[in-house]
Amino acid sequence: MGNTVNDRELILEILLAVTRDGEYSHIALRNVLENYQYLDKSERAFITRVTEGTLERMIELDYIINQFSKTKVNKMKPVIRTIIRSAVYQLKYMDSVPDSAVCNEAVKLAGKRGFSGLKGFVNGVLRNISRNLDNVKYPDKSDTVKWLSVIYSMPEWIITEWLKNYDREMVEKMLQAFLAERPTTIRCNLSQISREKLAEELKKEGVKVRLCDTVDSALFISGYDYLGALESFRTGHFQVQDISSMEVAEWADPKEDEYIIDVCAAPGGKSLHLADKLAGKGHVEARDLTPYKVDLIRDNIARIGIDNIEAVCQDATVYDEASEKKADILIADLPCSGLGVLGKKTDLKYKMNPDTQEELVHLQREILSVVHRYVKSGGKLLYSTCTIHRAENQENAAWFAEQYPEFELVRERQFLPGVDDSDGFYIAEFVRK
Template sequence: MQASVNERELVLDMLLQITRDGEYSHIVIKNVLDKYQYLDKRERAFITRVVNGTLERMIEIDYIINQFSKVKVNKMKPVIRTILRSSVYQMKYMDSVPDSAICNEAVKLAGKRGFVNLKGFVNGVLRNIGRNLDKISYPDEKDQEAFISIKYSLPEWMVKQWLKVYDEETVKMIGKAFMEEKPLTVRFDEHKIKKAELISILEKEGVTAGEVPEIPCALYLSGYDHLSALPSFCEGLYQVQDLSSMQVALWSEVKAGDQVLDVCAAPGGKAIHIAELLNGTGHVEARDLTEYKVALIRDNIERSGLTNINAVCQDAAIYDPHKKETADIVIADLPCSGLGVLGKKPDLRYKMNEKTEADLVELQKKILSVVKDYVKPGGKLLYSTCTIHREENEGNVEWFLKEYPEFELVKEKQMIPGRDAGDGFYIAILKRVNHE
């Protein structure tokens, strides 16, 4: 008999790990769901939804709490602040639980965590919010930055940055897209299995599979409990990958026999996709910085069963003379601010800041100036990021072409959440036109 688990207590601990201890939300959620695999689907869904939802809406939630509490959110004890945040999220965005039950559970949890003297405070704030939820005043829409920041829980500096590049409607569309629930996307190898056959296998496993019109080798999956429990996943019939990131291999126009080097490859989705497209010819070397990341790539290669790809631990910022002019295609999907994937990693909006962003732009330039030398004359460098920050994308490509006139831009695209299918993502293809 498994010990029973208090879902709300798990949620509290997970949110503390993320907001107080700085751990990544997707890793915390995965670790907890792996540890408590015996929980039923409903409990797992509740835990995931409250953790992700609280993070996704945290700026708005804090704004609401501050209207009803004498003690401001940033002055509260982390445990109390976290209990209030997840409770307000449930009150505002989850109809399945009555407000009174949410209040009672929050008060009990405060007591259980040693804050008996603050039970009255928690009760008072939550009951007051519950009574007034539909009367909350938001910033005036004329104050663009403040309104968008609160409405879509985006830090003001981020909103300000995007408004310089995109119009107000586009920024709102991006904010809205990050809040929407999206099915998981996976990619399968069309040489290995036919789409109809895979859909039928998935349906037998109780998974709903939907086709993706614009990408024939992709499917939308929903209705499953956890992937690692599906035989089809364990057998390597498909890889988890976002639609935007699938475009990298499709844009590469890789041809039979090509030598490909992916310099920042973990967890290996793009490299494996290219190895599949090579259909048993050529070779892909997938590199990353740490043994941990290389182990992730190796796991995925092993599940895929491909033999024309290997993984190597190597720092992309350090020149490797053995690779000089050896690659038909170099994939540089570089470390970035990740502002295109806030829908999947909601905590990134609180981890990123302008200083870190500026440092990333410099790191990207450094890596690009190293890995360009691996491209054969006539070969291609594919630069990509999962951000919508102009300096990291078009800005870096403009810089690169000025610095290295032996390359020319073939094409580039900025994918925008809400407008394009998949994450916010940028791809540019740079061709090496002459030797020097």
């Protein structure tokens, strides 16, 4: 494992940034991997695996720790709690590291971080758990919510909500899908390179590739170390994007010379897909709220080198008179609870709560009531979210159709993880009569 202590210190830093300081896990992890590019592939894989795994399984890990520790998890100091959590993840889910090494490294790390007085505590709890992992008493299966929550590390309120709309078997399928290993989904920029040619390029770079049979520009890739290290990524031949998100542009089906406005576009996947489909014609205006988000879109535009698209800083809740009835196609992929992408952004399940979710339902309505005015008559409005929450999805689409009868709901679809080869995602297509 090369310089093991260093790896575990980095893991501790990332986990503290997420659980204590509220940073997003994919950003905290990416920052560390970018800063430590000299680490070899196996070390980077170890850091990624332990970080993502600890966050993904946190509810179960805490449940186990609380069974064998006199001091409950929420009473521990953040550093100690984090060291113990990631050690228990390794004990339970990683055979590659011997139990004794996991315990020793955790004790060393506690000392290194100024908690020498707690080394005995850390050692005692972890050795107790490693001896008793097969004797953990899980909740009774008859207590459906509690059992699913602990086994799949999903907050109880989310499971309760899903069980209102789907049966237990379906909910369990989704929960399994979020924890399953999944390849990265990418979209080939067809105006630059054919999908077959891109697949060849990627294979030459040592990447495993599988073509997707539902969307003609999509591929699944795995076995690579780091995206930025791939020549085909740097030259703009592809974009990381989920199948469900690609479906937005597929549904929009833009025609040559059409004007498209994407009101909440960062980091720009859908806008770039639409620009690619226009093959250099027409125009895409990719908007977002903050200069930081607009820069993310600009970085992607620059990398791909496409010129029928521009990034604009514009608040979607504020009416923009210049855009009145200007768009042939309007994309409203709005801020949402994100509970469809928990396979990629694990920590969202701990950050979201019912109150914030309720506020998002109202924000979505507020934005829709402003931006629908930008659609030409005969034009399309595509509303989408990356969640599985009826109030944000089907109920908001029904609300919009009722409020604005000049728009007709043409079709809608809820994509579900474990059923569709994609994230949890919702799309509704409206046409202005």
